[in-house]
Amino acid sequence: MGGRNPGPGLPVAPDRPLGLLAGRRILLTVTGGVAAYKAAELARLMAKAGALVRVAMTEAARRFVAPLTFSSLTGQPVATGLWDRPGGLPAIPHVSWAEWAELLVTAPATADFLAKLAHGLADDLPSSLALAYGGPRLDAPAMNAGMFLNPATAANLATLRARGHRVLGSPEGPLACGTEGPGRMAEPGEIALEAARLISGGRLSGRRVVVTGGATREAWDDIRFLSNRSSGLMGRALAEAAWLMGAETLYLAGPAAAAPGPGLDGLSVARAETTADLLELAREALPGAWALLMNAAPADFAPETRARGKISKTGGDPPVLRLRRTPDILSSLSPLRGGTILVGFAAEEADLEARAADKLRRKGLDYVAADQAGGPESAFGSEAIALTLLSARGGRLPIGPGTKFRAAWELLSALASGWE
Ligand code: CTP
Numbered sequence: 559m560g561g562r563n564p565g566p567g568l569p570v571a572p573d574r575p576l577g578l579l580a581g582r583r584i585l586l587t588v589t590g591g592v593a594a595y596k597a598a599e600l601a602r603l604m605a606k607a608g609a610l611v612r613v614a615m616t617e618a619a620r621r622f623v624a625p626l627t628f629s630s631l632t633g634q635p636v637a638t639g640l641w642d643r644p645g646g647l648p649a650i651p652h653v654s655w656a657e658w659a660e661l662l663v664t665a666p667a668t669a670d671f672l673a674k675l676a677h678g679l680a681d682d683l684p685s686s687l688a689l690a691y692g693g694p695r696l697d698a699p700a701m702n703a704g705m706f707l708n709p710a711t712a713a714n715l716a717t718l719r720a721r722g723h724r725v726l727g728s729p730e731g732p733l734a735c736g737t738e739g740p741g742r743m744a745e746p747g748e749i750a751l752e753a754a755r756l757i758s759g760g761r762l763s764g765r766r767v768v769v770t771g772g773a774t775r776e777a778w779d780d781i782r783f784l785s786n787r788s789s790g791l792m793g794r795a796l797a798e799a800a801w802l803m804g805a806e807t808l809y810l811a812g813p814a815a816a817a818p819g820p821g822l823d824g825l826s827v828a829r830a831e832t833t834a835d836l837l838e839l840a841r842e843a844l845p846g847a848w849a850l851l852m853n854a855a856p857a858d859f860a861p862e863t864r865a866r867g868k869i870s871k872t873g874g875d876p877p878v879l880r881l882r883r884t885p886d887i888l889s890s891l892s893p894l895r896g897g898t899i900l901v902g903f904a905a906e907e908a909d910l911e912a913r914a915a916d917k918l919r920r921k922g923l924d925y926v927a928a929d930q931a932g933g934p935e936s937a938f939g940s941e942a943i944a945l946t947l948l949s950a951r952g953g954r955l956p957i958g959p960g961t962k963f964r965a966a967w968e969l970l971s972a973l974a975s976g977w978e
Contacts, residue, residue: 571968573961575798578754580608585659585691587684588628590618592734593666593700593743598627600665600746604753605632612637612655614684616671640683656690661757664688666700666743669711675723676714694756695723698749703739724756729821748821755802761974763804765848769797770840770887772815774833776860778879781868788855789939790815792903792962796851799966801825803974805848810839812854833857833884840887841894849899849973852888860884892922899924899973905931905938915948925949927957927969937962945969951978 572578584604588597597619605611613628613636625636637655664671664684671685675697680686688695697718705711706728719725726744733741744752771793775783794816797809801824809827811817817827830836833856844850859881869877888902902923904914907930914928927945929937937943944959947969955977957968 571960571964571971573964574607575802575963576603576607576750576754577963578607578758578802579604579750582609582757583658583660584609584611584753584757585655585662585687586611586613586628587615587662587664587667587671587688588613588619588623589616589664589666589668589671589684590620590622591666591668591700591743592622593698594619594622596743596746597665598623598631600663600749601628602631603746603750605634607750607754609753610634612658614638614655614687616682616684618668637683637687640686642683653690656687656692659691659693661694661696661753662688662691663696663698663749663753665696665698665746665749667697669699669701669705669708669714672697672699672711672714672718676717696726696749696752696756697723698726698744699728699741700743701728701741702733702735703737703741706739706741724752726752727821727823744821745819748819751802751822755804758802758804760804762800762848762970765805766808766846767800767805767849767851768808768810768840768843768847769793769800769851770810770830770836770854771797771817772812772854774812774830774836774854774856774884776832776857776884777864778861778877779865779867779869784857784859784861784879784881785812786855786857787938788812788815790817791939791941792937792943792966793853794818795962795966796853796970797825797827799963799970800851802967803970808843810836810843810854812836815854830854832860833887837885837887837890840891844891844894844898845896847898849901850891850895851901851903853903854887855905856884856887858884886921888921888923895922901925901927901969901973904928905936907932911946911948911954914946918948918950923950925973947972947977949978953978 611632612634629636674685680689728740731742772790773786773788775785777783801807807825862880900923906913910928914926918926945957947955958965
């Protein structure tokens with residue numbers, strides 16, 4: 559696989575996760591299941607992100623969706639028969655397209671087609687292409703639950719996984735045949751993200767990254783709490799970027815923080831209500847992690863007491879809250895860090911870099927990323943951010959302004975390259 563069809567290289571800091579697909583050559587094989595209609599959305603998402611998407615269809619797939627749908631959505635030729643010359647190309651597609659592609663996505667992958675892949679059959683164009691192709695592959699199975707659970711299918715999937723195919727989970731849910739169970743195709747957005755992950759170089763593969771994001775809450779009765787304005791958008795961007803770089807990623811998020819969609823293998827989300835909960839989750843996750851990116855805005859103060867039920871506003875004076883400090887998570891974890899890289903974030907209203915550098919020292923961090931809080935430049939709740947990354951060794955790296963995903967990608971790239 560390695561070294562074939564070198565692509566245009568790692569795109570530098572895309573604005574959005576699917577921006578990683580820009581300019582990449584993707585072969586999408588569509589086989590004959592009802593989920594073929596969702597493959598049209600997948601083709602659209604990838605083409606919109608700037609990928610060159612060529613589609614190969616089985617005869618059965620053409621009974622569900624017309625080739626014209628795919629050629630219209632991708633602006634690229636669609637191949638259907640072994641002896642086609644799509645787009646007037648001189649060579650037969652199973653040779654030239656297999657050489658051309660950087661990634662082969664099969665969605666939907668029927669039980670029959672998976673069996674053909676597992677056994678190396680090549681009696682039509684998509685199966686011949688699959689046999690001739692030698693690069694990374696992503697399969698999105700879709701079938702009736704009985705077929706999915708059949709040991710024959712399970713064995714075929716195990717064979718394909720052992721050969722390095724990335725096989726997406728088939729979530730449980732209502733199936734087109736009227737039954738419920740596993741066998742549904744993964745959602746197009748999820749497949750496109752997996753494609754982006756497979757194609758983007760895996761700079762952090764084999765590493766575990768823990769990201770925290772969003773605000774925690776400190777309750778003063780069962781209904782009410784103290785919190786802050788952190789949206790979790792930057793935390794989510796960091797988690798997505800780490801995952802897309804191939805890291806096994808854990809995102810520890812406040813209760814209302816923005817989070818990546820479920821279903822991405824290798825990206826888990828756990829919610830923490832209070833600052834003490836977040837400290838516990840982060841402490842458990844720390845051993846062996848390559849980096850902890852502490853982007854959460856933990857509530858710094860908690861009410862000393864918490865009333866049961868809901869304090870009524872009638873009949874009595876308004877309550878007076880006495881506050882106590884919550885634990886400082888980074889300071890608590892820094893003595894336990896082992897080899898984990900600790901990154902703090904500092905949103906400051908004034909003296910940005912001096913205050914951030916002070917936090918870096920006080921909390922025993924390797925890096926701190928400073929940004930402007932308050933005023934028109936504030937990143938709170940915004941899609942955009944400008945950061946200055948400071949290192950314990952005196953390095954200074956301005957990042958952005960740009961989207962939070964771009965900033966997250968640049969920040970992680972700096973860490974991955976050992977920038978100091
Ligand atoms: N942080 C933490 N535990 C807390 C509060 C903050 O680990 N209880 C982390 C944040 O996640 C961030 C860094 O410390 O990475 C800096 O947070 P910030 O709120 O800017 O700093 P504070 O320590 O709260 O200091 P100050 O209130 O003086 O700005």
